Amino acid sequence: MRYLGIFVCGLIFGLGLAVSGMLNPSKVSAFLDLAGAWDPSLAFVMGGGLAVNALFxxxxxxxxxxxxxxxxxxxxxxLDRPLLIGAALFGIGWALGGLCPGPAIASLAYGSSEAMFFFIAMASGLLIGSKIKQWF
Amino acid sequence: MSIDWTSFTPMTALLGGGLIGLAAGLFFLLHGQIMGASGILGRFLAASYDRQERSGWDWRLVFLLGVMAGPLAYMGLMGGLPQAQFIVSDGRLIAAGLIVGLGTSIGSGCTSGHGICGLARLSPRSFTAVLTFMATGFITTFILNHM
Known part of the structure; x- marks a missing residue:
């Protein structure tokens, strides 16, 4: 029962990412490009997600x-230094690749080499980061 | 600033966002924890080489499999996977992945943990994190595209 509940949560999360457009790196890049042809869609993803989750x-x-x-x-x-440095780094990586961790996991379903490369690099970063966190 | 109206998809964005919020809300109600993608994956990976960290690797794996099944459920409903266009070189993609992994583990969260969950529970750390990563995301994109 517990596994089923958790699986369903993951499934709804992955489905929501797919519906929202967050699995498309070029759409994420268009959201982050305020000075270009701006696509504000992802603000609606964040707003919708936040509203529903806050209700719960x-x-x-x-x-x-x-x-x-x-x-x-x-x-x-x-508010400490690891939080600020980590979040700042994350924003840079997000802008460079167009994927954040949830979509990077869901993107494995595509089986593409790009999704695989990003995921393996991100997994390495997560492991290294957890070891060097105390340096900051 | 000019809005690209042809790419703007407010309805699917709201619907998808609503599903993400539903997942996070249900996860909290059922499992009692924050649904943060980077934290769940990071702890799962740590458990796979460190025996001390074994507890909880089973449900984390189940969750990760669920997330990967999400796009397949979309395919079942809509007849195909959603568009995913990678616009950068593999080298830049690998650098990006590495930085995202480092940043989210050092900063204790990402768009789901700090964004969807942390903001909903009014965490000052998450507000700070979201403002920070949005700012560096916008600035990095500006430098890449306009300088």
Whole structure:
């Protein structure tokens, strides 16, 4: 039951990414290109996602989740250097390639060499980053 | 600034965004955690070589398989995969992937974890992260396309 629930969440996430256009790097690039022929679509993806998720988060409060023992949310509130440096790097990489992590995972379904290259590079970055995080 | 009206797809963007929000909301309600793509993949990868990190690798794998099945579900409904046009060289793509991986692990999140989930729960760290990565995304694109 737990696996099924988690699989369905992943499936809806991947389907939403596909419907929204986030799997298309050239569309992402067009959103980030404010000074060019700007495609504002991705702002609507973020707005729609945020609105629906906020409804769940704030209106459907429960003592514990349905398929796990307890809620587990990040407790850190301090703005620190790793957060700023990491987010800044992420924006640069996102603009260079046109994919962020969710779409990079979903794009494996295409079986294209581009999706594969990006994913393997991103996976390496995730592993290296987790090891060097404390340097920042 | 000029809007490219021919490429602008507000309805599918809202619908797709709504599905992403639904997934994140359900994930939280069922599993009790933030649905962040980079965090889930990063911890899954860490578990695959470090025995200390084994706990939770099973559900993370299930989630990742679900995400990959998403475009296939789209294909089942719509008769084909959505358009995915890569416009850059393989070398730049590999550099981009590496930087995205480094950035999201050092910065503890990406567009889903900080963007969809963190903003919804009004996290100051996520607000800061989103403003930062949007800013560097816009600036990098400006440098690439207009300088």
């Amino acid at each position: 988060f704030h209106l459907l409060k429960r003592p514990s989740p349905y398929l796990a023992e307890s809620f587990s949310l990040p407790t850190l509130t301090r």
